[in-house]
Amino acid sequence: MASVAEIRWSAMKRAARHSCPQCGRGELFQSYARLRGSCEHCGLRFRREQGAQTGSMYLSAAITQLFACALIFLVWFGTDWGLGASLAVGLPLVAVFCVLFLPYSQALWTAIEYSTDAANREAWVQPRNGRDA
Secondary structure, three states, rough: OOOOHHHHHHHHHHHHHOOOOOOOOOOOOOOOOOOOOOOOOOOOOOOOOOOOHHHHHHHHHHHHHHHHHHHHHHHHOOOOOOOOOOHHHHHHHHHHHHHHHHHHHHHHHHHHHHHHHOOOOOHOOOOOOOOOO
């Protein structure tokens, strides 16, 4: 049995590749930011219940806000732009970042949920038919 740290680390690496946190072979998404119901290889259910991805929404909002703060800091100290130019550049950049980060947020949240529940040995995360990789 793998340690909790090993489970979390492998789940996070797999999430970064947008693959199943359990087996690493199945794809998490059926299209852009549209999470599959389950893994086609190991059968792990990604969406177990209504609202299971609510945490990804909060994660996405928090990371986007950190990005916006970093951008404000860079513009404030790195340029001599006025308010209009700063907003004209900053707002579209933050909006694009938010859209681009969304699938990573969903994948990361799926991995967090999986690794937490695997550490607690919950039944839904147990390997199916010995196909755990």
